[in-house]
Amino acid sequence: MTLAQEIICPRCDHRFPLSRLLNLCTCGSPLLVRYDLKKASANFSISSLQGRVSSLWRYRELLPLRDDANLVSLGEGFTPLLPAKSLAGELGLKRLWIKDEAQNPTGSFKDRGLSLAISRAKELGVKKAAIPSAGNAGGSLAAYAARARIEAHVFMPRDTPIANQIEVQQYGARLTLVDGLINDCGRIINERKTAEGWFDISTLKEPYRVEGKKTMGYEIAEQLNWTLPDVIIYPTGGGTGLIGMWKAFQEMEELGWIGSKRPRMVSVQASGCAPIVKAFGEGRETAEPWQNAKTVASGLRVPQAVADFLMLRALRESNGTALSVSDEEIIAEIPRLGRAEGIFFCPEGAACAAALRRLMQNGWVKPTDEVVLFNTASGLKYLDVLQAAQKREGSVST
Ligand SMILES: *Cc1c(COP(=O)(O)O)cnc(C)c1O
Numbered sequence: 001m002t003l004a005q006e007i008i009c010p011r012c013d014h015r016f017p018l019s020r021l022l023n024l025c026t027c028g029s030p031l032l033v034r035y036d037l038k039k040a041s042a043n044f045s046i047s048s049l050q051g052r053v054s055s056l057w058r059y060r061e062l063l064p065l066r067d068d069a070n071l072v073s074l075g076e077g078f079t080p081l082l083p084a085k086s087l088a089g090e091l092g093l094k095r096l097w098i099k100d101e102a103q104n105p106t107g108s109f110k111d112r113g114l115s116l117a118i119s120r121a122k123e124l125g126v127k128k129a130a131i132p133s134a135g136n137a138g139g140s141l142a143a144y145a146a147r148a149r150i151e152a153h154v155f156m157p158r159d160t161p162i163a164n165q166i167e168v169q170q171y172g173a174r175l176t177l178v179d180g181l182i183n184d185c186g187r188i189i190n191e192r193k194t195a196e197g198w199f200d201i202s203t204l205k206e207p208y209r210v211e212g213k214k215t216m217g218y219e220i221a222e223q224l225n226w227t228l229p230d231v232i233i234y235p236t237g238g239g240t241g242l243i244g245m246w247k248a249f250q251e252m253e254e255l256g257w258i259g260s261k262r263p264r265m266v267s268v269q270a271s272g273c274a275p276i277v278k279a280f281g282e283g284r285e286t287a288e289p290w291q292n293a294k295t296v297a298s299g300l301r302v303p304q305a306v307a308d309f310l311m312l313r314a315l316r317e318s319n320g321t322a323l324s325v326s327d328e329e330i331i332a333e334i335p336r337l338g339r340a341e342g343i344f345f346c347p348e349g350a351a352c353a354a355a356l357r358r359l360m361q362n363g364w365v366k367p368t369d370e371v372v373l374f375n376t377a378s379g380l381k382y383l384d385v386l387q388a389a390q391k392r393e394g395s396v397s398t
């Protein structure tokens with residue numbers, strides 16, 4: 001069923017068989033799945049997708065799972081691409097879409113990656129998994145691991161939104177709160193994993209979460225009738241979505257499903273934690289660790305990403321850009337979006353809308369550009385954060 005061929009390292013070209021349980025390459029780089037797309041294009045076409053399941057598993061051949069018996073799904077993906085007419089009118093855009101990832105099973109797009117990672121972990125015999133999480137990945141791992149009967153261990157910063165903490169426990173995973181950030185959580189897992197027998201499911205430290213997230217690229221193309229927009233605005237933490245979509249576009253071109261036109265990719269971060277924005281602005285190939293990271297957009301509180309060089313490469317290859325917005329802008333944007341479009345945005349998605357506003361003002365996005373904006377989770381997962389922000393402001397002003 002799958003057209004996956006092997007695992008390759010994008011830094012040193014080292015190759016690994018699909019039968020091996022893998023984390024990083026021996027050179028320290030993230031690993032990626034490679035497909036035999038020449039063979040595919042002969043007998044696998046766009047029309048093959050007709051009538052398939054409305055989840056990311058509709059792209060079954062382009063996902064790395066060998067045996068359907070190991071497929072762990074809660075109906076993730078194939079989220080709607082909603083026209084944003086009011087917001088478009090307000091900003092002076094003709095074509096603006098919201099890819100609404102809040103409609104995933106646990107309320108965030110982390111489900112895409114965890115469906116793939118847990119399916120493959122099950123296929124390769126993993127019994128215990130551990131994840132460092134800035135919030136949503138923990139809940140997502142907990143849900144999919146429960147379904148796969150895999151023991152799950154989640155490490156989160158102590159000040160992670162309460163919904164993320166509670167959901168982890170309700171799915172039966174072990175939650176450890178850490179006085180620190182996601183990187184500190186990752187370090188603890190790294191120290192303990194051998195003794196505990198945990199498989200490490202950190203962002204881009206195993207090759208499959210990015211395969212789940214790449215399906216956002218396939219879906220946007222399918223939903224726009226096999227064209228791509230001019231601009232994609234995406235909130236960037238660990239970078240799986242950005243790197244995954246960029247990979248998907250390449251795969252679709254090899255399949256003959258799309259041409260060579262690519263969207264300009266925009267990475268949005270919070271001004272309290274913007275390592276990729278800084279590295280992009282300075283023309284660097286990798287990013288320096290961000291000190292004292294702080295933002296209400298917890299999914300963006302990632303001071304250092306192992307795949308920084310892949311994100312920066314995708315941004316530059318696409319003629320894209322990177323920018324940061326303040327927490328005040330983020331908080332102010334959420335009720336505006338709610339009123340304009342009837343969508344309760346998460347802070348990370350609201351950051352994208354604030355970034356779009358800025359890019360319209362400075363002319364980087366033109367009124368004629370077709371734009372896709374990501375809402376990566378439901379605002380419902382951030383009630384405590386929003387309540388605290390409202391209290392700080394002393395009113396529910398908008
Ligand atoms: C994890 C997360 C992000 C960042 O996603 P990456 O693909 O890892 O960069 C953005 N928004 C939300 C809501 C998240 O949970």
Ligand SMILES: [Zn+2]
Binds near residue numbers: 013014028
């Ligand atoms: Zn390598």
